[in-house]
Amino acid sequence: MTTLGYAILGLLSRETLSGYDLTRRMGEQVGYFWSARHSQVYPELARLEAEGYVTHSVVEQRERPDKKVYEITGTGLAALREWVTEPARPRPTRDELVLKAYSVWLADPAEAARLFREAASRHEGQLERYEEIEGWMKREWAEDLGRPGSPRFASYATLRRGLGYEREYAAWCRWLADALEGIR
Amino acid sequence: MTTLGYAILGLLSRETLSGYDLTRRMGEQVGYFWSARHSQVYPELARLEAEGYVTHSVVEQRERPDKKVYEITGTGLAALREWVTEPARPRPTRDELVLKAYSVWLADPAEAARLFREAASRHEGQLERYEEIEGWMKREWAEDLGRPGSPRFASYATLRRGLGYEREYAAWCRWLADALEGIR
DNA sequence: TAAGTCATGTAAAAAGTTACATGATTCT
DNA sequence: AGAATCATGTAACTTTTTACATGACTTA
Numbered sequence: 109m110t111t112l113g114y115a116i117l118g119l120l121s122r123e124t125l126s127g128y129d130l131t132r133r134m135g136e137q138v139g140y141f142w143s144a145r146h147s148q149v150y151p152e153l154a155r156l157e158a159e160g161y162v163t164h165s166v167v168e169q170r171e172r173p174d175k176k177v178y179e180i181t182g183t184g185l186a187a188l189r190e191w192v193t194e195p196a197r198p199r200p201t202r203d204e205l206v207l208k209a210y211s212v213w214l215a216d217p218a219e220a221a222r223l224f225r226e227a228a229s230r231h232e233g234q235l236e237r238y239e240e241i242e243g244w245m246k247r248e249w250a251e252d253l254g255r256p257g258s259p260r261f262a263s264y265a266t267l268r269r270g271l272g273y274e275r276e277y278a279a280w281c282r283w284l285a286d287a288l289e290g291i292r
Numbered sequence: 293m294t295t296l297g298y299a300i301l302g303l304l305s306r307e308t309l310s311g312y313d314l315t316r317r318m319g320e321q322v323g324y325f326w327s328a329r330h331s332q333v334y335p336e337l338a339r340l341e342a343e344g345y346v347t348h349s350v351v352e353q354r355e356r357p358d359k360k361v362y363e364i365t366g367t368g369l370a371a372l373r374e375w376v377t378e379p380a381r382p383r384p385t386r387d388e389l390v391l392k393a394y395s396v397w398l399a400d401p402a403e404a405a406r407l408f409r410e411a412a413s414r415h416e417g418q419l420e421r422y423e424e425i426e427g428w429m430k431r432e433w434a435e436d437l438g439r440p441g442s443p444r445f446a447s448y449a450t451l452r453r454g455l456g457y458e459r460e461y462a463a464w465c466r467w468l469a470d471a472l473e474g475i476r
Numbered sequence: 477t478a479a480g481t482c483a484t485g486t487a488a489a490a491a492g493t494t495a496c497a498t499g500a501t502t503c504t
Numbered sequence: 505a506g507a508a509t510c511a512t513g514t515a516a517c518t519t520t521t522t523a524c525a526t527g528a529c530t531t532a
Contacts, residue, residue, distance in 0.1 A: 110519080111388055118395040128483050141390035148520065150485060173483045173528060185398070192399040193407050196388040198414075200492095204295055204380040206325035206453050211302040213446040214369070215376040220440070223377050230382075256404070256472045262397040265471070269390050269464050276460040280453050287449070288440045294491080312511050332492065334513060357500060357511045384520095 109187065112152050113161070115142045117188040120162060120180040122259050127153055127176065137263070140270050153178060161187060209284060221288040228281035235274040242267060293371065296336050297345070299326045301372040304346060304364040306443050311337055311360065321447070324454050337362060345371060393468060405472040412465035419458040425451060 119125060119133050130153070131146040133139070144152075156162045161184030164176040180188070205227055212220050245253065245264055252260035303309060303317050314337070315330040317323070328336075340346045345368030348360040364372070389411055396404050429437065429448055436444035 111386075111391065112519085114395075115391055118391065121395060121398065126483075127485090138391070138394065139384065141385055141387045141394070143384035143386070145521065146484080147486080147522080169482090171529065172481090175483060188395055189398045192392050192395050193403045195407065195410070196392060199386065199388065200323065200327035201325055201457075202295075202327070202383065203325045203453075204383065206450050207295065207299055207302065207322070208376050208380060209449045209453065210322065210325075210446050211298070211305060211372055211376050212449065213441055213443045214305065214373045217440040219377045223379065226379070254471075256401040256474075257397055259397045261471075262394055265393045265396065265468050266390055268467065269387075269393065272460045272464050273385075276456045280456050283452065284449050287438075287445075290440075296491080310511075311513090329493065330512080331494080331514080353510090355501065356509090359511060 109159075109161075109191070110152070111142070112144055112148060113156055114188060114191050115144070116149070116152060116156060117161060117180055117184050120178055121185060121188055124177050124179045126167075126178065130178070141266060156184070160184070205281075212284075212288070217288040217290075221285045224281045224285040224288065228278050228285060231274045231278035231281060235271065235278060238267060238271045238274060242271065293343075293345075293375070294336070295326070296328055296332060297340055298372060298375050299328070300333070300336060300340060301345060301364055301368050304362055305369060305372055308361050308363045310351075310362065314362070325450060340368070344368070389465075396468075396472070401472040401474075405469045408465045408469040408472065412462050412469060415458045415462035415465060419455065419462060422451060422455045422458060426455060 115134070115138055116130060119130055119138060125133065127146065127150050131144070131149045134142070134144045134149065153162065153164075157164060157178075160181060162178045162180055164178045166174055167177050168174050205224075208223070242264075245260070245267065249260045249264070252258040253264050255261050299318070299322055300314060303314055303322060309317065311330065311334050315328070315333045318326070318328045318333065337346065337348075341348060341362075344365060346362045346364055348362045350358055351361050352358050389408075392407070426448075429444070429451065433444045433448070436442040437448050439445050
């Protein structure tokens with residue numbers, strides 16, 4: 109099984125979804141820490157079905173094209189549950205902006221500062237979006253956020269990672285931009 | 293040009309290196325934010341040479357096999373310098389551990405807590421290694437760390453990113469492990 | 477009427493990992 | 505003698521991205 113397969117199972121363990129909806133989730137919720145295009149999702153769904161992890165049923169729609177709605181099977185849920193606590197083998201991080209920072213000594217400092225300030229803005233924007241979601245979760249999901257057996261707790265846990273990641277990334281960009289402009 | 297190409301040029305802009313040495317750097321210095329295996333490095337070097345970004349000369353060694361030492365050309369340096377300030381198009385983040393967190397509600401909390409505590413240890417270990425390097429840099433490179441035109445400044449900048457990344461990641465792992473164990 | 481969304485696929489190319497292949501020297 | 509390091513490559517495979525392909529319906 110591929111990691112993409114578990115990403116899909118993770119979504120289907122919460123709700124039934126079509127390939128189209130799965131692809132959208134891959135660009136939103138799960139997309140912040142795992143993503144895939146529809147051209148990867150459709151073949152993966154076929155593989156998951158061939159191996160008995162999911163099933164589908166065709167839902168006819170009047171005003172929209174028909175769709176295949178996928179559901180996780182008992183086998184799929186068991187496989188997902190087992191995978192969760194298995195140690196993940198570390199994948200190399202690849203971050204182009206940090207790579208640029210490594211060669212920033214070659215560039216015009218003012219121009220480089222612009223680049224990192226823009227990046228800071230992007231990450232701050234994402235941080236603000238996450239903070240709004242956090243506020244909403246704390247209001248609407250209060251009781252569930254302390255329950256490790258609740259999917260809402262798990263959603264909150266991943267959101268926390270996003271918050272920390274963006275906050276830290278933005279701070280680093282700002283620090284570097286300041287340093288490039290000679291601000292002490 | 294590929295990003296890997298710029299990673300290689302970034303290393304060659306600082307010192308001449310063989311494919312073998314480049315591969316090692318890809319697992320150390322640059323490896324923390326960009327990495328590649330030797331099977332990717334050798335063909336990429338050939339491509340870079342074919343396009344005039346690098347040249348090589350064979351260095352004969354008595355006690356070791358001969359090696360090809362690569363050097364960046366003026367064209368290569370110019371290309372690298374231009375690339376640094378060009379906006380990087382965002383690549384999707386893929387983090388299997390965060391994906392596991394998304395489905396952690398399915399797992400036994402105690403078992404899951406173990407997983408995230410182990411991850412916290414790994415990131416804390418990496419953080420400690422970075423902190424040692426930081427201490428060393430501040431002692432040995434003090435004058436350069438404020439000079440944006442110095443490669444040492446750039447090395448320090450990427451190290452800062454590593455420090456923040458590991459610190460934040462470890463804190464998140466610890467928070468999640470605590471939450472899974474019901475610690476408030 | 478043109479653009480956008482919903483919906484599902486396949487094909488080709490690029491990027492990255494794992495495995496295959498060789499050979500000298502050095503360290504234990 | 506066996507394992508590790510230095511040194512360079514190719515081949516096969518997996519993963520991911522980009523492009524090709526189609527068609528209905530909705531909104532501006």
